[in-house]
Amino acid sequence: MTLEEIANALVEGCRKGEELANLDVLYAPDAVSIEPRDMEGQPEGSRRTEGLDGIKGKHAWFESAIELHEQVVEGPFLHGTDRFAVCFKIDATDRESGQRMPMHDVGIYTVANGKIVKEEFFY
DSSP states (O other): OOHHHHHHHHHHHHHHTOHHHHHHHHEEEEEEEEOSSOOTTSOTTTTEEESHHHHHHHHHHHHHHEEEEEEEEEEEEEETTTEEEEEEEEEEEETTTOOEEEEEEEEEEEEETTEEEEEEEEO
16 A cells, blocks of 8 residues: 555544554554553553554554544545655543543654554644
């Protein structure tokens, strides 16, 4: 797949709520996911997740911790031959505290050999 095909497939999957299905298709087995800081309620060092199974676990944790009300996905915004960005606007409630919160993230994705090899999130 080309960079543009991968970027479009990721965005379309996010809009349809098919993020987990996208992982097996679009991500390299050794992909890396990097958050801006350790995730709340997770162990120190949770900022960096390595490998497809780890990224799937991160998605499962997010789904269990957050009740999603609405997600708006903007993009993709292509950059050169190996990167693209996606903007996420999320309305969610933290299941533990019951606090409703807006979240705005930017994801920067790096592609090599037809697969996403790194995702970095900025809040």
